[in-house]
Amino acid sequence: MRVQLSVVGRLRNGPEKDLIEDYLTRFERTGRALGFTGATIVEVEDKKGGGQQAEAELLLKSIPKGAVIVTLDERGKLLTSPEFATQLGHWRDSGAPAVCFVIGGADGLTRELRAQADTSISFGKMVWPHMLARVMLCEQLYRAVSILAGSPYHRV
Numbered sequence: 001m002r003v004q005l006s007v008v009g010r011l012r013n014g015p016e017k018d019l020i021e022d023y024l025t026r027f028e029r030t031g032r033a034l035g036f037t038g039a040t041i042v043e044v045e046d047k048k049g050g051g052q053q054a055e056a057e058l059l060l061k062s063i064p065k066g067a068v069i070v071t072l073d074e075r076g077k078l079l080t081s082p083e084f085a086t087q088l089g090h091w092r093d094s095g096a097p098a099v100c101f102v103i104g105g106a107d108g109l110t111r112e113l114r115a116q117a118d119t120s121i122s123f124g125k126m127v128w129p130h131m132l133a134r135v136m137l138c139e140q141l142y143r144a145v146s147i148l149a150g151s152p153y154h155r156v
Contacts, residue, residue: 001035001036001037001091001092001096001097001098001099002036002037002038002039002040002064002097002098002099003027003031003036003038003039003040003098003099003100003101003141004039004040004041004042004062004063004064004067004098004099004100004101005039005040005041005042005100005101005102005103005134005137005138006042006044006059006062006063006100006101006102006103007041007042007043007044007102007103007130007134008043008044008045008046008055008058008059008103008104008105008130009043009045009105009130009131010043010045011043011131011134016131016132016134016135019135019138019139020041020134020135020138023135023138023139023141023142024039024041024138024141024142026142027039027138027141027142027145030142030145030146030149030151031141031145033149034089034092034145034148034149035092036092036145039138039141041134042062044058044059044061044062045058046058046105051107052104052105052107052108052109052110053110055104055105055107056104056109056110056112056113059102059104059109059113060113060116062100063100063102064097064098064100065097066096066097066098067096067097067098067099067100068091068094068096068098068099068100068118068119069100069102069116069117069118069119070099070100070101070102070117070118070119070120070121071101071102071104071109071113071114071117071119071120071121072101072102072103072104072120072121072122072123072133072137073104073108073109073114073120073121073122074122074124074125074126074127075114075120075122076119076120076121076122077119077120077121077122078121078122078124079121081140081143081144081147081154082147082154084121084140084143084144085143085144085145085147085148085154087119088141088144088145088148089144089148101137102117103130103133103134103137104130105130106130123136
């Protein structure tokens with residue numbers, strides 16, 4: 001199963017980008033043996049100033065056909081890392097070709113886009129900058145495949 005992050009904004013070189021690349025490399029290395037064929041990031045940017053609605057349209061266009069759609073949103077479900085790992089394994093085992101995690105821009109996601117998601121998850125009641133949310137998601141993806149692989153990376 002392929003993993004995609006569809007995100008608003010372009011990430012410049014810097015510590016966040018370095019962390020993301022590191023965690024996605026680890027995810028791919030560990031996840032390959034577990035049936036995860038890789039992870040990609042699709043960045044969209046509304047250059048015409050259409051705001052949240054224009055971002056939503058670009059995000060929707062970027063989602064692979066047949067993918068499980070997961071929005072990151074402060075109103076989403078709170079999951080422990082093992083619960084997230086179990087859910088990721090369930091999506092893989094369900095035969096979905098891909099799972100697509102959607103992260104909005106500074107104004108978040110439209111109600112319509114959130115309604116089209118299969119599920120929504122949250123990193124807590126606090127609001128996180130969307131660039132940090134990318135880093136946190138990539139770390140959790142790596143942690144999830146580590147848990148599924150029985151690796152000691154996740155300590156209870």
